Amino acid sequence: MIETLEEIGGRPLAPGQGFAFRCGPDLACFGSCCADKRLPLWPYDLLRLRRALARPSQDILAELVELETDPRSGWPALRLRLNADGRCPFSGPGGGCQVYAHRPLCCRIYPLARAVAPAIGGGQPRQVFIVQDAPACLGLGQPRALDQGQWLADQGMGPYLAANNRLLGLLMHPRRPARLALTPAQTHAYLAALYNLDVFRQQVRDPAFAKRAGLEKARVKKALRADESLLELGQDWLSQVLFG
Ligand code: SF4
Numbered sequence: 001m002i003e004t005l006e007e008i009g010g011r012p013l014a015p016g017q018g019f020a021f022r023c024g025p026d027l028a029c030f031g032s033c034c035a036d037k038r039l040p041l042w043p044y045d046l047l048r049l050r051r052a053l054a055r056p057s058q059d060i061l062a063e064l065v066e067l068e069t070d071p072r073s074g075w076p077a078l079r080l081r082l083n084a085d086g087r088c089p090f091s092g093p094g095g096g097c098q099v100y101a102h103r104p105l106c107c108r109i110y111p112l113a114r115a116v117a118p119a120i121g122g123g124q125p126r127q128v129f130i131v132q133d134a135p136a137c138l139g140l141g142q143p144r145a146l147d148q149g150q151w152l153a154d155q156g157m158g159p160y161l162a163a164n165n166r167l168l169g170l171l172m173h174p175r176r177p178a179r180l181a182l183t184p185a186q187t188h189a190y191l192a193a194l195y196n197l198d199v200f201r202q203q204v205r206d207p208a209f210a211k212r213a214g215l216e217k218a219r220v221k222k223a224l225r226a227d228e229s230l231l232e233l234g235q236d237w238l239s240q241v242l243f244g
């Protein structure tokens, strides 16, 4: 789920190093990359897709998401369920993306990928951006020089990276075992707090839950007002439930 440099095929970029890429409907490969792919979904991806689709989180999870377990870490890992023909359910007839403004991180960051390691002694995680190996992607052969930081900004990566950096605090918690073996109840709590925000909101609204979890009234109020705050609260609650 958290990928290391060795696990992502591609060419690592030095900080600030540029790369060449252009994507557009004039390329013969347009839309071909939205099929037959493993499309991981992070909690913030689900939050944004829910916003795009204006549907309850439990419906999206039931219809559009598949649950796996990361074989290395033991954490639950969610991915987008592809159509029977292998295409992404959001792929439009002309090859465009129907949720473009809210597309998941894995699509947004392409042709780059990010390998991360937790920060030593606090602060920001260490990260390396990689130009992915994708021989079928004609965009990688286009003579259009891009600045790494500008590309990430143009793709709206800021809130996605910030949310995932915060999530690292849970996924790489210092008290987690080498490989987790979550009980069904713990997996349910993971999915509720990080992905099923409509259900988790009802839970947080219950004064008995807030009391048991030791949540301050002001924090509950803030979480009930904004999905982003609710997700942060969910992550902190889960950290407490799983690791004390
Ligand atoms: S394969 Fe590459 S260039 Fe072609 S549509 Fe996908 S991202 Fe764009």
Ligand code: SF4
Pocket (backbone or CB within 6 Å): 033, 034, 035, 039, 088, 089, 090, 091, 092, 096, 097, 098, 099, 100, 103, 104, 107
């Ligand atoms: S979410 Fe959009 S960009 Fe990503 S695979 Fe689906 S259609 Fe393509």
